[in-house]
Amino acid sequence: MEFRRINALPPYVFTIIDSLKMAARRAGDDVIDLGFGNPDIPSPDIAVEKLAEAARNSRNHRYSASRGIPKLRAAAAALYLRKWGVELDPDKEVINVIGAKEGLTHLMWVLLGPGDTAMVPTPSYPIHIYAPLFAGADVRRIPLGPDEDFFANLLEDWENAWPRPRVIVLSFPHNPTTTCVDLPWLERLVAFAKEHDVILVHDFAYSDTAFDGYQPPSIMQVPGAKDVAVEFYTLTKSFSMAGWRVAFMVGNPEIVAALGKLKSYLDYGTFQPVQIAAIVAMNEASDYPKEVNEIYWGRRDALCDGLNRIGWEIERPKATMFAWAPIPEPYREMGSLAFSSLLVQEAKVATSPGVGFGPTGDGFVRFALIENEQRIGQAMRNMRKALTKL
Numbered sequence: 001m002e003f004r005r006i007n008a009l010p011p012y013v014f015t016i017i018d019s020l021k022m023a024a025r026r027a028g029d030d031v032i033d034l035g036f037g038n039p040d041i042p043s044p045d046i047a048v049e050k051l052a053e054a055a056r057n058s059r060n061h062r063y064s065a066s067r068g069i070p071k072l073r074a075a076a077a078a079l080y081l082r083k084w085g086v087e088l089d090p091d092k093e094v095i096n097v098i099g100a101k102e103g104l105t106h107l108m109w110v111l112l113g114p115g116d117t118a119m120v121p122t123p124s125y126p127i128h129i130y131a132p133l134f135a136g137a138d139v140r141r142i143p144l145g146p147d148e149d150f151f152a153n154l155l156e157d158w159e160n161a162w163p164r165p166r167v168i169v170l171s172f173p174h175n176p177t178t179t180c181v182d183l184p185w186l187e188r189l190v191a192f193a194k195e196h197d198v199i200l201v202h203d204f205a206y207s208d209t210a211f212d213g214y215q216p217p218s219i220m221q222v223p224g225a226k227d228v229a230v231e232f233y234t235l236t237k238s239f240s241m242a243g244w245r246v247a248f249m250v251g252n253p254e255i256v257a258a259l260g261k262l263k264s265y266l267d268y269g270t271f272q273p274v275q276i277a278a279i280v281a282m283n284e285a286s287d288y289p290k291e292v293n294e295i296y297w298g299r300r301d302a303l304c305d306g307l308n309r310i311g312w313e314i315e316r317p318k319a320t321m322f323a324w325a326p327i328p329e330p331y332r333e334m335g336s337l338a339f340s341s342l343l344v345q346e347a348k349v350a351t352s353p354g355v356g357f358g359p360t361g362d363g364f365v366r367f368a369l370i371e372n373e374q375r376i377g378q379a380m381r382n383m384r385k386a387l388t389k390l
């Protein structure tokens with residue numbers, strides 16, 4: 001049987017590691033999972049209690065609004081004003097999406113089509129690459145990483161691109177490379193977008209997950225950003241509400257309206273009790289992201305200190321819930337998939353192979369900070385025994 005859109009998708013390499021992990025667990029092995037970035041920290045108690053209360057009210061069982069109920073959009077606008085000093089019109093500049101992946105994918109449907117081009121960093125979170133492809137567009141991959149000047153790479157590629165790209169997809173702090181930028185960098189990018197009539201789509205997933213005094217800037221802080229940019233903010237990492245699928249797109253009102261028109265044909269919005277609980281989380285648990293961040297901070301230090309102690313040199317990331325670790329030199333020729341497989345089979349530690357984020361990631365593996373510090377310590381001891389060439 002023939003299918004559309006999915007036939008060109010490469011094998012999802014993360015499933016290979018997941019299969020090895022599950023096989024080891026079925027055999028009775030204790031595998032420490034530092035692979036899939038699935039937050040293990042509980043959601044705010046106040047949100048859980050509000051969800052249960054709202055779910056008992058049968059009036060909330062009906063269809064909701066695909067744009068998000070007004071109080072939810074108002075809470076998102078209030079959060080932006082509180083955290084970044086950005087004023088947003090909740091009626092015209094905020095829309096609720098069922099997780100940032102859903103929102104970004106459907107956004108590409110209204111921004112791109114066959115014959116259009118998007119610029120996307122490489123390596124990259126897979127949906128950033130495949131959402132434009134699902135829309136029928138071409139993708140130009142711009143190198144990003146520890147030894148890359150992404151802005152210079154973008155300028156060089158722009159000069160060689162034809163037709164000119166219509167969209168640039170970004171995400172800072174960046175998954176998987178943990179690359180961070182400052183506000184002046186975003187100002188340069190907005191100026192470039194205005195000069196070249198290109199739309200900026202910024203996935204701000206790790207807005208609250210940052211360490212050592214670093215504060216990730218919102219692209220909406222740049223004066224005039226709303227002319228050319230939209231940004232996705234999610235409760236997934238900040239409030240540890242991954243399974244709730246609550247996120248927002250904010251910014252350019254024309255783009256917000258376009259996504260709203262499409263979504264009106266596709267869905268009836270998030271289950272209303274979830275929206276009500278999300279309102280309470282943002283308004284009444286506004287300090288919860290700081291508590292979550294402290295946990296990730298401790299795990300980051302435990303992971304990076306532990307890796308360095310066993311001879312696997314890595315710099316501490318300034319943000320995200322990940323560490324992007326270059327494969328140690330004695331094992332580098334294996335490539336990331338074979339090396340991640342070795343870690344599962346010999347050290348009982350699951351990681352994400354860098355090649356799953358694009359070919360330029362093959363010299364790395366990604367650690368997710370989804371186990372507590374004691375389990376991370378055990379992972380270090382396991383790897384010390386398994387990686388005998390270090």
